[in-house]
Amino acid sequence: MDPRAQEILGRATDIQYKYVIxxxxxxxxxxxxxxxxxxxxxxxxxDNLDELEEAxxxxxxxxxxxxxLALVELALDAVGALGDALGDKAYRVRAxxxxxxxxxxxxQSAVDVTSGGEPIKATxxxxxxxxx
Numbered sequence: 001m002d003p004r005a006q007e008i009l010g011r012a013t014d015i016q017y018k019y020v021i022x023x024x025x026x027x028x029x030x031x032x033x034x035x036x037x038x039x040x041x042x043x044x045x046x047d048n049l050d051e052l053e054e055a056x057x058x059x060x061x062x063x064x065x066x067x068x069l070a071l072v073e074l075a076l077d078a079v080g081a082l083g084d085a086l087g088d089k090a091y092r093v094r095a096x097x098x099x100x101x102x103x104x105x106x107x108q109s110a111v112d113v114t115s116g117g118e119p120i121k122a123t124x125x126x127x128x129x130x131x132x
Contacts, residue, residue: 001059001062001065002058002059002062004054004055004058005054005055005058005059008048008051008052008054008055008058009055011048011051012048012052012055015036015038016046016048016052018036018073019032019033019036019038019043019052020052020055020056020059020069021066021069021070021073022035022036023052023053023056024056024059024060024066024069024070025070029043029044029053079099082095082098082099083095086099
């Protein structure tokens with residue numbers, strides 16, 4: 001990430017940080033503000049609005065970094081959705097598999113084991129039958 005953009009975002013409030021991320025994908029200040037639940041004119045009242053817009057300009061060329069920032073903002077909501085799905089019997093197994101996969105414990109994986117000195121491949125598979 002551009003050091004100047006990092007410096008600006010380091011001083012921004014949480015809502016201003018969200019505004020910068022929203023501004024990456026919205027053509028106007030008011031559209032970005034509305035997308036995060038602010039009144040369309042709220043950013044105009046910020047003393048550091050010019051700096052925040054500078055951060056947007058600095059981040060736009062670095063699309064991958066901007067996408068990472070946006071995904072980080074969505075990550076907690078996604079984890080919450082998976083947690084909610086654990087309570088729904090129809091999605092419980094799929095949600096559990098998704099959670100385990102994200103923390104490095106995939107339900108299906110290839111593992112090398114040794115049998116009589118000969119390496120063989122084994123696959124452990126947990127079927128998704130919608131039951132607990």
